[in-house]
Amino acid sequence: MNKHLLFGKLRHFAAAVAIVASAAVECIPVSAGENTPFVLAIDAGHGGRDLGTSGRRLHEKNVTLDVARKLRDIATERLGDSIRVVMTRDKDEFVGLRERAAIANRAGADLFISIHINSVARRTRGRERLKGTSVYTLGLHKSEANLSVAMAENAVIELEEDFSETYMGFDPALSESYIIFELDQNRSMEQSLEMASLAQHFLVSHAGRADREVRQAGFLVLWATRMPSVLVELDFMCNPDIERYFQKDESRKELAEALFLAVDAYRRIHPPHPIEIQPQ
Numbered sequence: 197m198n199k200h201l202l203f204g205k206l207r208h209f210a211a212a213v214a215i216v217a218s219a220a221v222e223c224i225p226v227s228a229g230e231n232t233p234f235v236l237a238i239d240a241g242h243g244g245r246d247l248g249t250s251g252r253r254l255h256e257k258n259v260t261l262d263v264a265r266k267l268r269d270i271a272t273e274r275l276g277d278s279i280r281v282v283m284t285r286d287k288d289e290f291v292g293l294r295e296r297a298a299i300a301n302r303a304g305a306d307l308f309i310s311i312h313i314n315s316v317a318r319r320t321r322g323r324e325r326l327k328g329t330s331v332y333t334l335g336l337h338k339s340e341a342n343l344s345v346a347m348a349e350n351a352v353i354e355l356e357e358d359f360s361e362t363y364m365g366f367d368p369a370l371s372e373s374y375i376i377f378e379l380d381q382n383r384s385m386e387q388s389l390e391m392a393s394l395a396q397h398f399l400v401s402h403a404g405r406a407d408r409e410v411r412q413a414g415f416l417v418l419w420a421t422r423m424p425s426v427l428v429e430l431d432f433m434c435n436p437d438i439e440r441y442f443q444k445d446e447s448r449k450e451l452a453e454a455l456f457l458a459v460d461a462y463r464r465i466h467p468p469h470p471i472e473i474q475p476q
């Protein structure tokens with residue numbers, strides 16, 4: 197596809213997303229009140245035929261689901277009616293990226309967390325020693341490494357039927373596609389960055405992960421959400437020591453706990469939005 201055609205299609209995609217976003221604004225806000233729950237959308241990366249990255253024993257899709265469930269359980273146990281958790285998937289099933297974002301949008305989520313595990317290509321020297329956590333917000337990548345992470349995660353759209361139509365010709369493997377993330381600045385950038393810093397902080401201090409810092413890259417799933425959103429790369433599956441860490445139930449609990457501490461700190465700074473009701 198030539199560049200002009202590609203950008204034309206991407207503009208259509210951006211316009212379509214903007215229309216969907218504005219359609220939801222025609223609601224009547226009423227006062228938040230004491231009992232308005234904070235709505236947390238948890239997105240367990242991959243699922244079903246999409247395994248995500250694989251180590252010697254583990255598939256990313258299973259670990260992300262377990263950490264997501266643990267995060268939900270800790271949040272509902274500790275916060276009761278003050279929180280409502282929406283899961284984009286709660287079993288081993290395939291869910292497209294756009295549908296994941298749509299689930300969070302429909303639920304009116306206050307915050308979206310997508311959970312993933314990192315890896316690098318097999319030919320990468322020293323991949324077995326890579327370690328550390330990075331929390332991403334949507335933005336234009338500052339390094340090729342960050343772009344590669346987004347490309348790897350976005351590549352899952354190729355498993356969706358009619359992905360070319362659904363994503364208006366977005367090619368996850370083509371670096372030119374990623375220009376849209378520069379043109380279309382996320383409305384919730386500041387709050388997303390706050391959440392990313394909190395999650396990064398607790399994953400390092402509470403779960404003992406090495407610090408690979410908050411980063412930015414063009415993740416389609418973040419782009420399609422209408423609320424503050426982050427994508428967490430918990431650590432590296434291609435490192436056998438880290439894979440062993442992921443195998444343990446207590447490690448997954450620790451990771452979920454770290455994410456919970458971040459969510460709890462975030463919701464104290466940004467209490468839930470007013471309830472919105474559709475006009476009759």
Ligand SMILES: [Zn+2]
Pocket residue numbers: 241242248249256311312313349
């Ligand atoms: Zn992933």
